[in-house]
Amino acid sequence: MEIVKKIIALVSSMRAGLFLLAAIAITSAIGSYFLPTTFYRSPTFQLLLLLLLINMAFCTAQQLIKAIKKAKSNANKEKTPSASTFRRSGLILLHAGLVFILVGGTINSFGGISETVPIIEGEGVEITRVIPEAKPFTLQVDEFIIEFNEDASPSQYISNVSIIENGEVTREYSISVNNPLEHNNIKIYQSSFGYLIDAEAKTENGLSERSLFQEGSVLNLQGTDIAVMLYRYLPDFDPASGMQTRSYRPDNPVIIYSVYEMGSLLNVGYASFGETVEIAENAFVTFHGVKPYTGLIIKRDPGLGVAAIGGIMLMLGACLALIFRTKNPEQRD
Amino acid sequence: MTAYIYELVCLAIFLYIVAAIFYLLASGSEFKQRIALGLSIGGLLANSLAIIGRTLLVGRLPLANGAEFMLWFTWFTVFTYLFYEVKSQNKGAGAPVNLIAALLLASIPILMSRQLGDVAPLMPALKSPWLTSHVLTAVFAYGSFAVAAGIAAVQLKKNSTSAELWINKIVTVGFVMMTLTIVLGAIWAEQAWGRYWSWDPKETWALITWIIYAIYLHLYYRRDWKGRKANILVIVGFALVLFTFFGVSYLLSGLHSYA
Numbered sequence: 001m002e003i004v005k006k007i008i009a010l011v012s013s014m015r016a017g018l019f020l021l022a023a024i025a026i027t028s029a030i031g032s033y034f035l036p037t038t039f040y041r042s043p044t045f046q047l048l049l050l051l052l053l054i055n056m057a058f059c060t061a062q063q064l065i066k067a068i069k070k071a072k073s074n075a076n077k078e079k080t081p082s083a084s085t086f087r088r089s090g091l092i093l094l095h096a097g098l099v100f101i102l103v104g105g106t107i108n109s110f111g112g113i114s115e116t117v118p119i120i121e122g123e124g125v126e127i128t129r130v131i132p133e134a135k136p137f138t139l140q141v142d143e144f145i146i147e148f149n150e151d152a153s154p155s156q157y158i159s160n161v162s163i164i165e166n167g168e169v170t171r172e173y174s175i176s177v178n179n180p181l182e183h184n185n186i187k188i189y190q191s192s193f194g195y196l197i198d199a200e201a202k203t204e205n206g207l208s209e210r211s212l213f214q215e216g217s218v219l220n221l222q223g224t225d226i227a228v229m230l231y232r233y234l235p236d237f238d239p240a241s242g243m244q245t246r247s248y249r250p251d252n253p254v255i256i257y258s259v260y261e262m263g264s265l266l267n268v269g270y271a272s273f274g275e276t277v278e279i280a281e282n283a284f285v286t287f288h289g290v291k292p293y294t295g296l297i298i299k300r301d302p303g304l305g306v307a308a309i310g311g312i313m314l315m316l317g318a319c320l321a322l323i324f325r326t327k328n329p330e331q332r333d
Numbered sequence: 334m335t336a337y338i339y340e341l342v343c344l345a346i347f348l349y350i351v352a353a354i355f356y357l358l359a360s361g362s363e364f365k366q367r368i369a370l371g372l373s374i375g376g377l378l379a380n381s382l383a384i385i386g387r388t389l390l391v392g393r394l395p396l397a398n399g400a401e402f403m404l405w406f407t408w409f410t411v412f413t414y415l416f417y418e419v420k421s422q423n424k425g426a427g428a429p430v431n432l433i434a435a436l437l438l439a440s441i442p443i444l445m446s447r448q449l450g451d452v453a454p455l456m457p458a459l460k461s462p463w464l465t466s467h468v469l470t471a472v473f474a475y476g477s478f479a480v481a482a483g484i485a486a487v488q489l490k491k492n493s494t495s496a497e498l499w500i501n502k503i504v505t506v507g508f509v510m511m512t513l514t515i516v517l518g519a520i521w522a523e524q525a526w527g528r529y530w531s532w533d534p535k536e537t538w539a540l541i542t543w544i545i546y547a548i549y550l551h552l553y554y555r556r557d558w559k560g561r562k563a564n565i566l567v568i569v570g571f572a573l574v575l576f577t578f579f580g581v582s583y584l585l586s587g588l589h590s591y592a
Contacts, residue, residue, distance in 0.1 A: 014555070018551055022548060028541060029538070033585065094512075114528065151453060153453060155454060156457050177460070178460055187527065304523070308520075312516075315512065315513055319509065322505060325502075
């Protein structure tokens with residue numbers, strides 16, 4: 001029993017907690033520079049967080065037990081709770097909040113899913129394809145809109161979506177930045193967007209091909225050695241600024257393309273929508289337009305509720321501890 | 334007023350510098366100390382007018398870009414300092430704090446001059462009611478940490494128990510404000526980015542700063558570290574604040590890029 005007590009004392013000690021905090025600070029500082037994307041998911045770092053969780057859970061539980069005992073023994077003596085009681089409660093709440101946040105994060109790292117899914121206007125995605133255990137529904141994107149400010153900078157990105165359950169539209173919603181959709185504990189966020197290029201290639205012998213292409217994809221003209229790379233869609237083209245669009249507002253939409261023969265570059269050009277260009281002898285390309293797609297983050301975080309409660313406890317606890325702080329730390333019991 | 338924001342910023346820098354010089358030379362002279370206090374208040378006034386001018390220019394509380402953040406940062410620094418000086422009757426830290434404020438504010442003309450006149454509307458991610466509380470608590474925290482570091486720097490030379498208590502008091506306020514900043518930011522990030530914590534460089538360095546002050550507070554209350562060591566920790570904490578603001582913006586790119 002002695003040894004168990006000693007282990008618990010060590011694991012729950014403030015010294016160990018401070019040591020872990022320092023280790024987390026130092027390693028994440030190094031990680032933020034050298035491995036900004038992978039470090040925080042590494043087993044070493046996750047272990048540090050887990051150890052901190054264990055340490056703080058024990059430490060907080062001990063403080064809580066102590067406080068309850070004290071409250072019981074004081075129950076007969078004092079009627080009104082003193083400032084130091086509030087302060088102590090605040091500190092316990094603050095630490096417990098951190099424990100909750102760490103627990104919430106741990107739950108999410110085991111059971112959470114978050115994926116960015118591109119969906120073309122008019123199409124949809126089966127939610128179970130992203131989150132297998134979800135209650136099934138189809139998320140259909142009816143429209144993707146970019147709203148603009150007067151200076152042509154984007155003011156909002158909006159995906160108008162429908163939720164389809166058992167073949168019926170049960171809900172319609174406008175997802176925008178800072179305004180996610182929540183449905184059956186799944187949250188859907190506006191994250192990114194892009195365009196597919198509607199292009200048609202024709203050759204002299206009458207072969208024609210029309211399809212939707214991603215930016216950067218290569219279209220081979222059948223029966224020739226010619227290939228066209230659909231380099232980029234520029235919504236607001238200005239020959240003076242080259243390959244950069246002036247804004248995302250489609251004031252002068254063009255497609256930038258490059259032409260290759262047997263793999264070697266022939267030329268680079270641009271064309272507006274509907275215009276048929278002869279890119280090589282008897283080889284024609286028409287860009288009919290673009291079809292926008294919206295990038296939606298589909299997320300399920302089973303730990304979110306716990307973490308949210310933790311966040312609120314942390315804020316409340318910190319404020320309580322501040323309001324009822326001891327005037328002079330030397331006087332504290 | 335909107336036409337003179339830049340001039341008001343320069344005036345505030347000038348007044349803070351002169352105030353710092355007067356504080357430095359004033360030792361013992363009541364008269365010079367009063368002039369220093371007056372200059373500092375004058376600087377704060379110019380700083381306030383710059384914030385008001387910027388508010389009128391953009392038609393919202395200016396809390397989005399780096400220059401706007403800096404205007405509030407120095408405002409809270411000097412305001413907290415003046416509160417401390419009046420309440421505690423300690424004047425020793427006037428020189429370092431006003432110097433810090435002047436140098437911080439000088440970063441606007443040096444690094445971010447374009448931002449003062451920038452009237453571009455907010456980008457979609459910033460259009461949120463959380464912006465105000467997240468940034469205001471942040472500047473309050475940063476201002477407190479600046480003052481605590483200024484007092485701690487003076488403490489390294491001549492120690493006073495009263496100043497030591499004040500450092501602890503101010504760090505506590507800053508720490509609670511920073512706790513609110515981080516949690517409010519996390520709530521907002523969950524709405525805007527779909528994740529409450531992304532290990533974005535700004536988040537990571539804010540957490541590192543928060544941890545340093547948490548360690549300071551624990552060691553202080555355990556009475557393990559007092560005096561010199563504790564003061565050095567407070568100064569290191571403020572160095573981390575500065576890195577979180579400048580270093581992360583200029584060296585590490587991430588989600589918090591609102592130049």
